[in-house]
Amino acid sequence: MIVIEKNLEQLASQYKxxxxxxxxxxxxxxxxxSYFFEPTASAETIIYGACPDPSLIFSxxxxxGQNLSLAPxxxxxxxxxxxxxxxTDYFGLVQTKGTLARLFVSATCNDGQIEPGFDGxxxxxxxNHSPWTLEIPVGSDIxxxxxxxCTSPALxxxxxxxxxxxxxGPTIAIYNR
Amino acid sequence: xxxxxxxxxxxxxxxxxxxHSLSSNSYxxxxxxxxxxxxxxxxxxxxxxxxxxxxxxxKGLIKIEESITIQRHGSVVVExxxxxxxxxxxxxxxxxxxxxxxxxxxIIVSAKVEPxxxxxxxxxxxxxxxxxxxxxxxxxxxxxxxxxxxxTKVHAAKYRDSEISAxxxxxxxxxxxxxxxxxxxxxxxxxxxxxxxxxxxxxxxxLFDKPAPERKGTHIQALxxxxxxxxxxxxxx
Numbered sequence: 001m002i003v004i005e006k007n008l009e010q011l012a013s014q015y016k017x018x019x020x021x022x023x024x025x026x027x028x029x030x031x032x033x034s035y036f037f038e039p040t041a042s043a044e045t046i047i048y049g050a051c052p053d054p055s056l057i058f059s060x061x062x063x064x065g066q067n068l069s070l071a072p073x074x075x076x077x078x079x080x081x082x083x084x085x086x087x088t089d090y091f092g093l094v095q096t097k098g099t100l101a102r103l104f105v106s107a108t109c110n111d112g113q114i115e116p117g118f119d120g121x122x123x124x125x126x127x128n129h130s131p132w133t134l135e136i137p138v139g140s141d142i143x144x145x146x147x148x149x150c151t152s153p154a155l156x157x158x159x160x161x162x163x164x165x166x167x168x169g170p171t172i173a174i175y176n177r
Numbered sequence: 178x179x180x181x182x183x184x185x186x187x188x189x190x191x192x193x194x195x196x197h198s199l200s201s202n203s204y205x206x207x208x209x210x211x212x213x214x215x216x217x218x219x220x221x222x223x224x225x226x227x228x229x230x231x232x233x234x235x236k237g238l239i240k241i242e243e244s245i246t247i248q249r250h251g252s253v254v255v256e257x258x259x260x261x262x263x264x265x266x267x268x269x270x271x272x273x274x275x276x277x278x279x280x281x282x283x284i285i286v287s288a289k290v291e292p293x294x295x296x297x298x299x300x301x302x303x304x305x306x307x308x309x310x311x312x313x314x315x316x317x318x319x320x321x322x323x324x325x326x327x328x329t330k331v332h333a334a335k336y337r338d339s340e341i342s343a344x345x346x347x348x349x350x351x352x353x354x355x356x357x358x359x360x361x362x363x364x365x366x367x368x369x370x371x372x373x374x375x376x377x378x379x380x381x382x383x384l385f386d387k388p389a390p391e392r393k394g395t396h397i398q399a400l401x402x403x404x405x406x407x408x409x410x411x412x413x414x
Binding site for chain 2: 001003005006007008009010011013014015087089149152
């Protein structure tokens with residue numbers, strides 16, 4: 001069951017899920033935040049599951065000035081401008097905003113999932129698939145989150161490997177060793 | 178469709194209830210004690226008012242002092258103790274409590290509670306046994322469960338509550354009420370009285386009364402004894 005309209009508006013207000021200005025008819029808006037990581041050119045081959053040192057494959061956290069500049073084929077890990085706090089009986093699905101998708105930019109690489117009880121900034125893996133360089137101003141609507149009612153409340157709120165980092169901004173890959 | 182989880186989804190704050198009454202996780206407002214809020218239901222208990230002659234013309238309730246008595250195979254209308262407010266996207270159903278029925282033979286009729294209802298519910302309580310049953314205030318009568326509605330519509334609030342009279346009815350009112358509610362009995366009494374009176378009269382008449390001609394003959398004989406008839410003179414024919 002996807003929560004919409006008045007149900008969504010009052011649910012978001014009831015649980016203080018996000019800023020009231022982000023509540024849309026069918027979803028919660030996600031706006032572009034101010035920080036990003038980008039992949040470093042030095043890493044040539046990565047074996048998935050081999051636990052590479054993140055500092056070797058990602059840049060340090062950078063600040064976006066006014067616009068995020070995405071050259072053709074470029075990728076960044078960025079995050080939402082606002083924090084979101086989900087109730088334990090709702091699951092969030094992140095989708096790219098249609099207008100951005102029509103420029104061949106995806107806000108997530110994997111149709112982001114926000115687990116029940118998540119609290120923090122939503123990390124977005126942006127990729128420019130287009131032949132153009134795109135300038136995206138900070139605060140632009142780039143994605144949206146749909147809330148889905150779970151069959152029962154989760155026994156505990158999300159406390160996965162990204163839970164702590166999500167409170168401070170975008171999170172890069174953390175590998176279990 | 179699933180029964181709504183109630184525990185931790187109730188509030189006793191009017192303001193909080195109103196603010197989220199359209200939310201997909203809207204609260205149920207209730208004044209029920211914590212012990213009466215179960216995981217999936219709210220227990221309804223005997224409140225302050227009752228009426229043993231409830232009808233379209235008589236919807237007032239009388240204050241319950243300590244307890245009420247329901248006559249054998251009788252029924253009364255009572256008001257529950259708990260205030261309930263239903264949000265716009267919930268639908269309630271009242272159900273009898275198995276234990277109350279099994280132990281005392283007391284049962285209530287299932288009823289619906291629509292979205293946006295607020296107030297205290299009135300229930301008709303039946304005594305299914307052949308003995309009088311005394312119910313004390315706070316006795317559990319039934320439970321209310323809720324379902325989420327498929328859509329959320331803003332409904333006009335439906336208030337249900339009763340004026341509860343603290344004054345007990347006068348003897349005259351009680352007599353009148355008894356006469357109205359026991360028509361068959363007193364009509365039976367009247368018919369019995371009249372028929373028995375008629376029977377006594379008839380019996381007396383049959384046994385002790387004589388036909389009129391016989392009475393007339395007796396009267397003449399008596400007169401004749403008092404004054405004998407003078408002899409009639411013959412003319413010699």
